[in-house]
Amino acid sequence: MSDTALPLATKLKDAVPAAPLMPLSVRDLTLRFGETTVLDGLNFDLGSAGCTMIMGPNGSGKSLLLKLLHGLMAPTSGHIDWGGQDPQAVTKRQALVFQKPVLLRRSVAANIDFVLKTRGKDRGRRDALLDHVGLAHKADQPARLLSGGEAQRLALARALATDPEVLFLDEPTASLDPASVLAIETIVRDARNRGMRICFVTHDMGQARRMADDVLFLHGGRIAEHTAARDFFCEPQSASAQNYMDGRLVV
Numbered sequence: 542m543s544d545t546a547l548p549l550a551t552k553l554k555d556a557v558p559a560a561p562l563m564p565l566s567v568r569d570l571t572l573r574f575g576e577t578t579v580l581d582g583l584n585f586d587l588g589s590a591g592c593t594m595i596m597g598p599n600g601s602g603k604s605l606l607l608k609l610l611h612g613l614m615a616p617t618s619g620h621i622d623w624g625g626q627d628p629q630a631v632t633k634r635q636a637l638v639f640q641k642p643v644l645l646r647r648s649v650a651a652n653i654d655f656v657l658k659t660r661g662k663d664r665g666r667r668d669a670l671l672d673h674v675g676l677a678h679k680a681d682q683p684a685r686l687l688s689g690g691e692a693q694r695l696a697l698a699r700a701l702a703t704d705p706e707v708l709f710l711d712e713p714t715a716s717l718d719p720a721s722v723l724a725i726e727t728i729v730r731d732a733r734n735r736g737m738r739i740c741f742v743t744h745d746m747g748q749a750r751r752m753a754d755d756v757l758f759l760h761g762g763r764i765a766e767h768t769a770a771r772d773f774f775c776e777p778q779s780a781s782a783q784n785y786m787d788g789r790l791v792v
């Protein structure tokens with residue numbers, strides 16, 4: 542992206558609080574709807590840095606896992622420990638970007654202004670944020686007129702405006718063209734390289750290979766595999782991950 546990414550990077554780095562949310566420890570995490578168990582006794586840890594790609598077939602529980610980790614839902618049982626921090630205070634230190642961008646029916650600039658104002662952030666960062674995601678020239682345009690890729694970059698800028706320590710992404714590029722996919726990946730990689738912890742749901746194998754430090758593979762609400770990226774893509778250990786990568790796993 543543009544040269545003006547640097548001042549933004551500096552400000553994001555400066556904003557990291559002293560007591561970090563990472564590492565994450567998840568123990569016996571279970572979610573049921575009535576008689577149906579959709580997440581079944583998950584146990585995993587995430588280290589302080591990097592990008593975890595969360596993969597698995599449709600309905601395996603990826604989106605629900607993100608919502609639990611972000612505190613948008615409560616588990617039926619089990620524990621989520623973000624660096625020993627008070628669970629009540631965790632959500633505000635994280636951001637979630639959905640497949641369908643959630644935007645205000647205001648101008649592009651006003652979408653950023655709103656987040657900066659409500660979070661008590663420096664309003665002067667708006668232009669740097671818009672430039673960082675390549676939308677400075679659209680600042681005065683209504684957000685509803687943006688293309689899908691532009692809207693998703695604005696959603697990402699809104700997320701970055703909150704200075705999250707953890708960024709959750711739920712299939713953010715699912716309906717975007719290759720150039721828009723790469724633009725989003727560039728922004729996310731930059732955030733990761735500046736120390737933001739990334740948890741990224743995708744079905745896009747190429748994207749997972751480009752972005753992953755580690756892969757958490759879900760199948761039927763359980764963790765089939767949690768492996769370093771190079772091991773996962775060279776030789777997945779679980780049959781379900783092998784079948785998924787070969788296009789043979791349909792749930």
Ligand SMILES: Nc1ncnc2c1ncn2[C@@H]1O[C@H](COP(=O)(O)OP(=O)(O)OP(=O)(O)O)[C@@H](O)[C@H]1O
Pocket residue numbers: 574579597598599600601602603604605606
């Ligand atoms: N509110 C709900 N009540 C009952 N079942 C639900 C509810 N929300 C989700 N589910 C079920 O939980 C399972 C996991 O859903 P989830 O959205 O996490 O899957 P996913 O892995 O993200 O799928 P996809 O790849 O299709 O987005 C699915 O079978 C879904 O139908």
